Each structure stands twice: as C-alpha cells, then as structure tokens.
Amino acid sequence: MPAYPPEKEALLEIGKRNVVIVAPPGCGKTEALALRAKGLIQSGEVRAPQRILALTFSNRARDNLNARLRITLGDALYLRCMTVSNFHGFAARVYRAHAATIGLSPESVMPEKGWLGSALQSLGANSKMARQAESIIREVKLKPFSDEQVLESLASMGADYALQVERLRISEDRLDFPDLLRHCQRILAVEAVSALYRGHFGGVLVDEFQDLTEQQLDIVMALGGDNMTLAGDPAQAIYSFAGADVEAVSRRIAELSDVKRVEFTQSYRSSPHVLKVVNAIGGPLGVPSLSSVEPEKWFNGGVVSCRKFVGEAEEADYVFDLCSALMVKDPKLSIGVISRVNYRRGTVDNRFRSTDLFPVRLWENPAYSPEVIKILRREVQKISLAGGLDEASKWDLLESGCLAAVEPTDVDLLADMQQALEFLSGEIAGGITLEASVLGLRVSENELAPIGPGAHLLNAHVGKGQQFDWVCVVGVEEGLIPDFRAKDAKSIAEERRTLLVMASRAKYGILATSVSHVNGLYGPRMVTVSRWWEILEGASTSQYANPRDLANVMTPNKEADAVESPADVAVNPTSG
Numbered sequence: 376m377p378a379y380p381p382e383k384e385a386l387l388e389i390g391k392r393n394v395v396i397v398a399p400p401g402c403g404k405t406e407a408l409a410l411r412a413k414g415l416i417q418s419g420e421v422r423a424p425q426r427i428l429a430l431t432f433s434n435r436a437r438d439n440l441n442a443r444l445r446i447t448l449g450d451a452l453y454l455r456c457m458t459v460s461n462f463h464g465f466a467a468r469v470y471r472a473h474a475a476t477i478g479l480s481p482e483s484v485m486p487e488k489g490w491l492g493s494a495l496q497s498l499g500a501n502s503k504m505a506r507q508a509e510s511i512i513r514e515v516k517l518k519p520f521s522d523e524q525v526l527e528s529l530a531s532m533g534a535d536y537a538l539q540v541e542r543l544r545i546s547e548d549r550l551d552f553p554d555l556l557r558h559c560q561r562i563l564a565v566e567a568v569s570a571l572y573r574g575h576f577g578g579v580l581v582d583e584f585q586d587l588t589e590q591q592l593d594i595v596m597a598l599g600g601d602n603m604t605l606a607g608d609p610a611q612a613i614y615s616f617a618g619a620d621v622e623a624v625s626r627r628i629a630e631l632s633d634v635k636r637v638e639f640t641q642s643y644r645s646s647p648h649v650l651k652v653v654n655a656i657g658g659p660l661g662v663p664s665l666s667s668v669e670p671e672k673w674f675n676g677g678v679v680s681c682r683k684f685v686g687e688a689e690e691a692d693y694v695f696d697l698c699s700a701l702m703v704k705d706p707k708l709s710i711g712v713i714s715r716v717n718y719r720r721g722t723v724d725n726r727f728r729s730t731d732l733f734p735v736r737l738w739e740n741p742a743y744s745p746e747v748i749k750i751l752r753r754e755v756q757k758i759s760l761a762g763g764l765d766e767a768s769k770w771d772l773l774e775s776g777c778l779a780a781v782e783p784t785d786v787d788l789l790a791d792m793q794q795a796l797e798f799l800s801g802e803i804a805g806g807i808t809l810e811a812s813v814l815g816l817r818v819s820e821n822e823l824a825p826i827g828p829g830a831h832l833l834n835a836h837v838g839k840g841q842q843f844d845w846v847c848v849v850g851v852e853e854g855l856i857p858d859f860r861a862k863d864a865k866s867i868a869e870e871r872r873t874l875l876v877m878a879s880r881a882k883y884g885i886l887a888t889s890v891s892h893v894n895g896l897y898g899p900r901m902v903t904v905s906r907w908w909e910i911l912e913g914a915s916t917s918q919y920a921n922p923r924d925l926a927n928v929m930t931p932n933k934e935a936d937a938v939e940s941p942a943d944v945a946v947n948p949t950s951g
C-alpha cells in the first residue's frame with residue numbers, strides 16, 4: 376500500500392458523516408475522495424450489498440475518478456462497492472425507475488443532443504431567438520417545477536418560442552437534458568424514494584462541488600443524507616453560465632450540521648515555476664499560496680515561457696513545432712493545448728489535425744473520446760470479420776452496432792456517439808474509408824490513463840479537473856480572456872478563475888501565447904494582450920525564438936516523475 380501523507384491518511388479514519396474537502400488545484404482532492412471511499416469500506420461502515428455512489432459532471436470526469444478509485448481500492452472492491460455515474464446518467468436511471476411516482480411516463484424518449492435547437496428552428500426561431508429561448512428554458516428548469524409549472528412560468532414571461540417548444544416536447548413525451556435533473560430532483564423529494572436510495576447507497580461522493588447547481592446539490596443531499604463527501608475549490612468555479620452557483624452552494628454546505636472540513640495546500644501536481652504562475656493568478660482570488668511537495672524533483676524547477684506572434688498561423692506553427700520536439704524527446708508526454716473558447720483554436724487545430732507524428736485528441740469532438748473509440752473499434756472489427764460488404768452496408772452496421780452498444784440511460788455517451796457518427800460520416804463522404812476514419816482516431820487506450828500521450832486540444836471548461844505534463848495556453852488576449860462579455864466585477868473574477876484553471880492543469884511547464892492580429896470574419900483584426908498577460912510574463916523563465924530550443928530546456932529528467940506517488944504510476948504517462 377502506498378504511504379499517504381498524514382492529512383490524507385486521516386481520511387481513512389473518518390467515520391460516517393459529512394465531509395467537505397477544500398483545496399486549490401493539484402492538491403489531490405480526487406485522490407482524497409478515493410481514500411474516503413476506501414476508509415468507509417475498510418471500516419465496514421459501508422458494507423456490500425450497500426455501495427458508495429460517486430457523481431461527476433461529465434464522462435471525462437467519470438473516467439478520471441474511476442481510474443483513481445480503481446488504483447486506490449483495487450478492482451475487486453471497486454467493482455463490488457462503487458457506482459460511478461455522471462449526473463445525467465444517474466438522473467435517467469432514477470427517472471426510468473420512478474417517473475410514475477410523480478405522474479410521468481417512465482417510457483419517455485431520452486434526451487437527444489441538438490433536439491431543442493432543431494425544434495426551435497422548425498418553429499421559425501432564428502439563431503438569436505433560439506439561443507434566448509434555450510437560455511430561458513434552462514433557467515426555468517433549474518427549479519423543481521412540474522411540466523405545468525414550467526409552462527405557466529414561460530407564459531408569464533411572454534417567452535413565446537420557449538413556450539411553443541416546451542409544448543412540443545411534452546406532446547412528444549420526450550425529455551431534454553435539464554428535464555432529467557428537474558424530474559430527478561422532484562422524484563427524490565418524495566421521502567419514500569430517497570430513503571430507498573439512501574438504503575442502497577451508504578454514502579455519496581462528489582468531485583468539484585464548486586460547479587454544482589443548487590438543483591444538483593438537492594439531488595446529492597437527498598441521496599447522501601448525513602454521509603456526503605464533497606470535494607472542490609471555490610476558486611475554480613467556472614460554470615455559472617450553466618446555472619452553477621458557488622456562493623449559494625458554499626453557503627448551504629456551510630450550514631450542514633456535523634461537517635468535518637479538510638483542507639490541503641501543497642501541490643502534488645505542479646513544478647515550482649508553474650506554481651509561481653498559479654499563485655500569481657490565484658492570490659487576488661483568495662487562493663492560499665501553493666508550494667510543491669517536492670520542489671527539488673522538478674528539472675530546472677519547471678518552465679514558464681510567454682511568446683507573442685503577429686498572427687495565428689505563426690502561433691500555430693510554434694505550438695506545433697514545440698509539441699513535435701517534445702514528443703520526439705519523450706513520446707510519453709501529454710501536452711494540453713488550451714484556449715478560452717474553441718473558435719480561437721481553429722488555426723492551431725488545423726495545424727495538428729493531419730499529423731501522424733504523435734496522437735492528437737480534439738476534446739470537443741466526441742469522436743475522440745476514449746469510450747466512444749472503444750465501441751467504434753469493436754464494431755469496425757466485427758464488420759471486417761463479416762467481410763464482403765459494400766461501404767453503405769458497412770456504415771449501416773456501424774451505426775446500428777454503435778448505438779445499440781450504449782446503455783440507453785447513458786444519455787451523455789449516447790449523445791457523444793451520435794455526434795461522433797455524424798463526424799465520421801462527414802469524413803467518409805470526403806473519401807476516407809470507414810476503417811481508416813476510425814483507425815485514424817488515435818488516443819490512449821489505457822483505461823487507467825484517461826489522459827494518454829500526445830497533444831490534447833481543448834477549451835478551459837472541458838479541461839476542468841484534468842492535468843497534462845505541459846500546457847500551452849493559447850490566445851491570452853483581451854476579449855478572449857477575460858471574455859468580451861464579462862463586464863462586471865463578478866464576471867471578471869470568474870474569467871480570472873478560468874485562467875487559473877487553464878494554467879493549473881500543467882505539471883511541468885507552461886507556454887502562453889498571444890497574437891497581435893486574429894483571423895476575423897473580414898480579415899485580420901488587431902487585438903491586444905490580456906490584462907493578465909503581465910502576470911504570465913512576470914513568472915516567465917525562458918524566452919526562445921526557436922521552439923526546439925525551448926523543448927530542450929523543457930525536457931525533464933526522469934526523476935522528476937518521482938513526485939508522483941507509487942499509486943500514480945499508471946495514470947502518469949511520463950512515469951517510466
């Protein structure tokens with residue numbers, strides 16, 4: 376068994392009660408959750424057939440937590456005692472089992488990505504109107520309203536398109552994603568039902584509590600009773616646009632009786648130089664100053680470099696050349712190329728897309744999700760074994776096989792699969808064979824290492840909770856970070872938190888980039904560096920015009936990886 380530091384070891388001894396774990400980035404909250412599960416199981420406080428439920432926000436977060444739980448608990452205990460689900464998937468199962476309790480049909484059609492947008496379009500809404508309607512509906516459904524109350528509320532607001540599309544949804548007996556959570560909240564408000572779940576689950580774990588909506592918190596509280604473990608960091612709250620309310624959630628958590636509060640302030644993730652950036656961004660946000668657990672283990676103490684370019688093409692070349700040079704030096708490296716918003720990465724994505732020098736994963740494209748790829752590959756293999764099929768028959772088989780392979784209540788995976796198939800059909804229409812298009816998706820296949828070697832292209836929000844050996848924060852420009860829509864102090868603070876999340880994904884080094892001209896709709900448009908550029912520049916350690924020289928400086932010695940616990944070996948691609 377790996378030796379844990381005393382503050383983590385203590386988690387094994389806490390009995391059945393509510394626990395709140397608060398810590399800045401990289402201090403081991405996910406591992407702490409796994410230790411909490413282990414403590415509850417070892418002490419016999421949760422005993423089979425009872426299980427512990429762990430709820431996550433996304434499939435990616437679920438993969439992360441699953442990997443950590445399997446390492447900490449071992450496969451046998453993990454399989455016997457843990458249920459790990461994302462909120463939508465869990466809510467879908469509650470709905471299927473208990474919808475009748477609140478007078479609804481358990482057979483309702485499960486949510487389909489894009490349905491709301493297309494339905495609004497078919498009702499005649501233009502894209503601006505559709506966006507408005509979607510946002511009104513999302514907000515109204517954050518309350519535990521019945522369908523009738525939703526309709527009344529929309530009618531009282533005069534939200535015509537929202538009202539029409541909601542009537543259409545009800546007439547088709549279908550659910551949209553927010554309906555799952557709303558109905559789950561309503562079902563669990565029925566004491567007999569929530570008591571049933573509390574009997575089945577001896578405890579509930581949640582990672583990233585700062586991003587909960589009050590509705591999700593209600594669900595967690597109904598399920599967890601007096602044995603919830605909530606881990607998070609208010610300084611990383613970046614989901615207010617989706618209804619997350621860190622202030623209200625923190626207040627309600629503080630009001631819980633008999634809560635054990637646990638805090639950590641040492642980073643297991645990042646090098647001293649990366650932490651210098653993290654501390655400089657986080658200080659004004661109230662983040663306690665972070666230090667590295669073993670600073671001497673990081674080659675050169677890590678690296679931070681800032682580079683300005685004239686245009687996006689030049690920036691993309693530099694980032695690509697740096698990644699190539701790093702991957703040549705150590706093919707096990709993971710490199711996150713993170714932008715505040717997807718569209719700012721367009722040129723960079725194009726530069727990376729066609730390379731076969733190292734694996735590339737576009738995170739916003741579900742076709743690159745390891746879970747989706749696993750299913751795609753299995754189905755392609757079946758098709759190849761069948762042999763003698765024309766391309767159209769192969770496609771039909773692939774589509775039906777992949778959709779059938781997903782559990783119908785795993786609505787997020789189903790939505791990912793549908794989008795992935797759409798993407799692949801585009802590739803195939805462009806002349807690539809079905810086999811080549813699927814095999815072309817090269818990502819990590821190690822389930823215990825959700826972040827495989829190679830380049831990972833993503834935005835700040837999907838990167839939450841993840842980590843990479845190197846992070847390139849691209850597009851550090853005013854209007855992008857902070858986003859041009861952020862006007863008041865509260866929104867600006869959330870943008871700063873977003874920058875904190877981006878920078879703190881790095882283990883060893885950070886490259887920050889900005890350009891003076893971005894590609895606008897009508898040609899190049901001048902932009903200035905972000906108001907926070909100086910913070911990054913102030914922490915910069917290296918300036919190299921040639922990315923290969925930077926890669927030479929940034930190459931860690933192998934001992935640097937010894938900062939990770941022995942238990943971490945399987946999830947740290949640089950450990951060798």
Ligand SMILES: Nc1ncnc2c1ncn2[C@@H]1O[C@H](COP(=O)(O)OP(=O)(O)OP(=O)(O)O)[C@@H](O)[C@H]1O
Binds near residue numbers: 839842
């Ligand atoms: N006790 C420990 N010993 C060695 N390494 C550890 C320990 N605890 C955590 N780590 C490692 O530190 C890294 C960061 O941990 P983790 O992802 O749990 O941090 P976090 O607090 O959840 O971060 P974030 O808030 O950014 O999501 C991981 O690689 C993890 O394996």
